[in-house]
Amino acid sequence: MGMNKRALRALLRERRALIDPEAHGFERPQGRGRRARGLTQHQVDEITGRAMHSYNRLETGSMKSAPTVEYLAEVARLFGLNEQEWVSLCRFAGIGDPPGPLYQKSGLEVPGVWKQAIDCMSEMAYVTDASWNLLAHNKHWAALFPGGRIPQNTMRWMLLDPDARNTLIDWKTAWAPLVVPQLKAALAVRTTDETLRQLEKEVIADPDLLPLWEAGGAAIHPDGDERPLLHAIEGPGHVTMCAAEPMTAPGARLIVLLWHPGAKKQHVRVPMLRARDIT
Numbered sequence: 001m002g003m004n005k006r007a008l009r010a011l012l013r014e015r016r017a018l019i020d021p022e023a024h025g026f027e028r029p030q031g032r033g034r035r036a037r038g039l040t041q042h043q044v045d046e047i048t049g050r051a052m053h054s055y056n057r058l059e060t061g062s063m064k065s066a067p068t069v070e071y072l073a074e075v076a077r078l079f080g081l082n083e084q085e086w087v088s089l090c091r092f093a094g095i096g097d098p099p100g101p102l103y104q105k106s107g108l109e110v111p112g113v114w115k116q117a118i119d120c121m122s123e124m125a126y127v128t129d130a131s132w133n134l135l136a137h138n139k140h141w142a143a144l145f146p147g148g149r150i151p152q153n154t155m156r157w158m159l160l161d162p163d164a165r166n167t168l169i170d171w172k173t174a175w176a177p178l179v180v181p182q183l184k185a186a187l188a189v190r191t192t193d194e195t196l197r198q199l200e201k202e203v204i205a206d207p208d209l210l211p212l213w214e215a216g217g218a219a220i221h222p223d224g225d226e227r228p229l230l231h232a233i234e235g236p237g238h239v240t241m242c243a244a245e246p247m248t249a250p251g252a253r254l255i256v257l258l259w260h261p262g263a264k265k266q267h268v269r270v271p272m273l274r275a276r277d278i279t
Helices: 005-016 041-048 054-059 069-078 083-092 113-119 154-160 171-189 194-204 210-215
Strands: 124-128 134-137 226-231 235-244 253-261
Touching (some): 041 054, 041 069, 113 134
16 A cells, blocks of 8 residues: 555644644744744654654655554654544555554544434444443334343343343354454454453353353454344344444444344345446
């Protein structure tokens, strides 16, 4: 992936100009001389502890090789970039999408309009943060649970709640082997997330889950999966799962469950959606 020097320069210059030098112990120039807003390139080098001209080479795109993720993250945090700008910075610098969020707190909140969005849906739907804490759900999803006992953390419920092992039909084969790797994949990105670390401890302590944890697995999300389910009202059936990520909240999840009552029937999977060729 090549570097987009023009876009990189524009993003960095714009955000550097917004940083008050006095907030970092530097004096603003007085009288004649430099009048540009924000930090100088040399001041960025001083703050980040880099050799002189390091930042200049980044901003001008004149580095001999792609910058490291660590250096980009250091600059991004100094400039107060948000998660969308962080993704753009990494892409413009030629390293592709970042391996994880810029801030550990990212993904722990989503815009409130998501509640309105899922309330408009006629299928079961809910939103969790990056730690699988429940943020919002609609009435159709609430009806899934016996006695309306809605879980506060969907990962803990799926793996560790005894009720889930009844609701999630064929839990040992159809659910747990695909859910455990999701937790492991999230921990690889969010290494200091306290909720995920606690879930890890609980999973390792569970004799049914420990072998699955040790075995690993490549599942990261359930998008497009079909799995058996026991609905508290509708009875047995299966769901087709649609998974998406709110773009302002890396790691958060929108899950939509398309309900199919009764025994699973042989059917042709819905084909992939593709744009029509108009050439």
